[in-house]
Amino acid sequence: MKVNIPFFRHDLGEAELASLAEAFKNPILTTGDLVGEFQDRFAQMLGCKHALAVTSCTGAMHMTLLALGIGPGDEVITTPMTFVATACAIAEAGAKPVFADVEQATGNLDPARIEAAITPRTKAILPVHLYGLMCDMKAIKEIADHYDLSIIEDAAHCVEGVRGGIRPGGLSAAACFSFYATKNLNCGEGGAIVTNDASLYERLKLLRLHGVTKSAADRAREGYTHWDMVSLGWKYNMSNIEAAILLPQMERMGRKLAERHRLADLYKKLLSPIPAIQLPSAPSGAIHARHLYTIWVGPSRRDETIAKLKENGVEVVVNYRPIHLTSYFSSLLGHRKGDFPIAERIGGSTISLPFYPHMPDEHVRQTASALAAIMNS
Ligand SMILES: *Cc1c(COP(=O)(O)O)cnc(C)c1O
Numbered sequence: 001m002k003v004n005i006p007f008f009r010h011d012l013g014e015a016e017l018a019s020l021a022e023a024f025k026n027p028i029l030t031t032g033d034l035v036g037e038f039q040d041r042f043a044q045m046l047g048c049k050h051a052l053a054v055t056s057c058t059g060a061m062h063m064t065l066l067a068l069g070i071g072p073g074d075e076v077i078t079t080p081m082t083f084v085a086t087a088c089a090i091a092e093a094g095a096k097p098v099f100a101d102v103e104q105a106t107g108n109l110d111p112a113r114i115e116a117a118i119t120p121r122t123k124a125i126l127p128v129h130l131y132g133l134m135c136d137m138k139a140i141k142e143i144a145d146h147y148d149l150s151i152i153e154d155a156a157h158c159v160e161g162v163r164g165g166i167r168p169g170g171l172s173a174a175a176c177f178s179f180y181a182t183k184n185l186n187c188g189e190g191g192a193i194v195t196n197d198a199s200l201y202e203r204l205k206l207l208r209l210h211g212v213t214k215s216a217a218d219r220a221r222e223g224y225t226h227w228d229m230v231s232l233g234w235k236y237n238m239s240n241i242e243a244a245i246l247l248p249q250m251e252r253m254g255r256k257l258a259e260r261h262r263l264a265d266l267y268k269k270l271l272s273p274i275p276a277i278q279l280p281s282a283p284s285g286a287i288h289a290r291h292l293y294t295i296w297v298g299p300s301r302r303d304e305t306i307a308k309l310k311e312n313g314v315e316v317v318v319n320y321r322p323i324h325l326t327s328y329f330s331s332l333l334g335h336r337k338g339d340f341p342i343a344e345r346i347g348g349s350t351i352s353l354p355f356y357p358h359m360p361d362e363h364v365r366q367t368a369s370a371l372a373a374i375m376n377s
Contacts, residue, residue, distance in 0.1 A: 004313030005363045008182045008356045011256070015248035023244035031209070032217040034243035039192070041250055045159075048169040048194035050201040053238035054208055057156045057178030057191040061089035061126070063236055064152050064174045064193055067203040070095050070123045077117045078126040078154075079109040080322040080343040086128055086154050087323055095123070097333070099324050101340040105281045106130065107294075110342075111139035118143075124150040129158035129168065131319070132184075132289030133282050138164060141171040152176065157291035159184050160257050164285065169194040174204075179246060184291055185253065187245035190238055207233045259357040260290040263364055267293055267353065270368035276301065276375040278349075292319055293355035297375070299348035305374055306351060312370040315354060322347040 023034060035053050043051035054060050070076065072094040078086055080099040087097040100113040109127045125144055127135040137151075144151050155161075155168035156178035168175035174197070177183075179190035195201050209215055211233030214225070271277050278296040282288050297305050302318075309316050322343040324335040337344065353367055 002313050003315045005315060005354050005367055007315040007317060007352070007354045009358070010181065010186060011252075011356075011358055012186075012245065012249075015251075016245050019244045019248050020241070023240050026240060028217050028220055028240055030216050030239045031237040032220075032240045034240040034247065035238050038238075038243040038246050038250075041247070042192055043194055045250070045253075046167055046169050046175070046194045048175075049196045049198065051192055051194045052201065052204050052208060053243060054191045054193065054236040055238060056085075056180070056189055056236075057154065057176050058085040058089050058092075059234065059236040060176035060178075060191045060193045061086065061152060061154060062092045063204060063207045063234060064176060064200075065089060065093035065095065065124070067200055067207055068124065068150050068152070068173060070150070073121060074123040075119060075121040076124045076126050076152075077114055077122060077149075079128050079130075080324040080340045081107050081109075081130060081320060081346055082128040082154065082323060083156070083320060084323050084326060084329075085156075086126060087329060090126065091332070096121075097329070098122070099333075099335075099340055099343075101342045102130075102346065104342050104346075106133055106283075107280055107343075107346050108133060108135045109140075111136050111143060114140065114143050118147055118149075122147065122149060124152055124173075126152050126154060128154040128156075129161055129289070131280065131294055132157045132161055132291040133280075134158060134161045134163035134166065134168070134286060136163070137166050137171045156180075156183065158289040160253065160287065161289035162287040163283070169196065173197060173200060179242070184256070184289060185246060185249055187242040190242045190246065192238075206231055208236045209233055210235060256357040257290065260355070261288075263355065263357075263359055263361075264288075264290055264293055266361060266364050267355075267368060270365065271295060271371065274372055274375050277371065290355075292352045294319060294350055294352045295371075296346060296349040297351060299345065301375075302349055302351060305371070308374045309351075309367075309370060314367050314370055317352045318347075318350055319352045320347060320350070 151172035
């Protein structure tokens with residue numbers, strides 16, 4: 001396929017190279033001062049007390065479940081309309097993912113369907129802020145409080161999102177973020193957790209590094225002293241190299257979000273007149289983090305539309321086909337077609353269009369006119 005209109009381009013450049021050059025002068029390449037600085041600024045940006053930088057959002061969710069004592073015999077309610085990583089983290093912790101269907105208008109976990117999925121084994125709810133629109137966290141929090149459940153947010157799409165004054169981490173035990181290559185804030189691979197719970201933060205800090213009481217940076221600062229391993233931990237610590245790539249990007253986040261909103265408005269103006277295209281809606285007053293620009297074209301036309309966009313050199317992807325129907329989770333959990341009809345309808349209809357800050361307006365226009373020609377044919 002000849003790509004004329006790429007799906008995504010990162011914007012890492014001179015600022016990140018200069019920051020990396022500085023990082024190389026630092027004797028600590030692993031978790032050190034730069035990670036500390038990134039954590040402080042990330043926590044401050046989210047308005048949370050603590051942040052921990054890790055190697056991925058998947059690891060962040062896995063570790064947070066473990067730190068909350070969730071494991072074999074427990075159930076965690078989540079959405080089938082997400083990347084597989086969300087449910088993988090639950091399964092990796094030894095717990096059972098239990099899906100509840102999504103809202104027709106947004107694709108987010110529907111708070112009205114959570115209660116029916118609760119059993120005596122349910123320990124937590126794991127909502128995903130799909131495409132960057134926050135779930136209705138106030139409604140989810142009410143249910144969680146009523147049934148004494150923890151909330152862990154998959155905020156991989158949603159560093160910048162706000163809804164009803166609530167940001168990720170605001171009403172939950174913890175929110176988990178991804179800095180994977182194509183995310184709004186990116187460093188190739190990386191992630192973070194924010195929490196306001198000091199004791200959860202301390203447990204996570206241990207789990208992030210083998211359950212040992214001193215890090216390499218501690219040893220460099222204090223000189224060698226004996227350390228202990230006090231619990232079984234993982235190897236999820238972020239290095240100074242990734243932090244060096246992330247720090248300069250924090251200056252640009254506001255501008256980049258505004259630019260994505262401008263491009264999304266242009267898409268909306270061009271695509272709204274096409275009757276066969278439906279756009280996910282967002283409640284008024286919410287600040288959408290706009291990680292993806294996704295359209296819904298109806299299950300009978302989706303694959304054919306993707307093929308024709310390809311012929312036109314437009315690179316697109318699907319976020320997501322519902323994960324309860326993947327071979328692994330359908331056989332693990334005994335799911336079949338029809339179990340979550342709204343997620344299935346959205347999953348069969350959806351196409352993510354090329355979208356990133358600094359995407360040329362011309363590419364938005366060309367994508368929209370290719371779509372108009374395909375949908376009206
Ligand atoms: C990217 C993504 C993840 C996984 O993030 P990693 O940092 O790659 O582990 C999890 N959930 C959602 C919704 C994602 O888009």
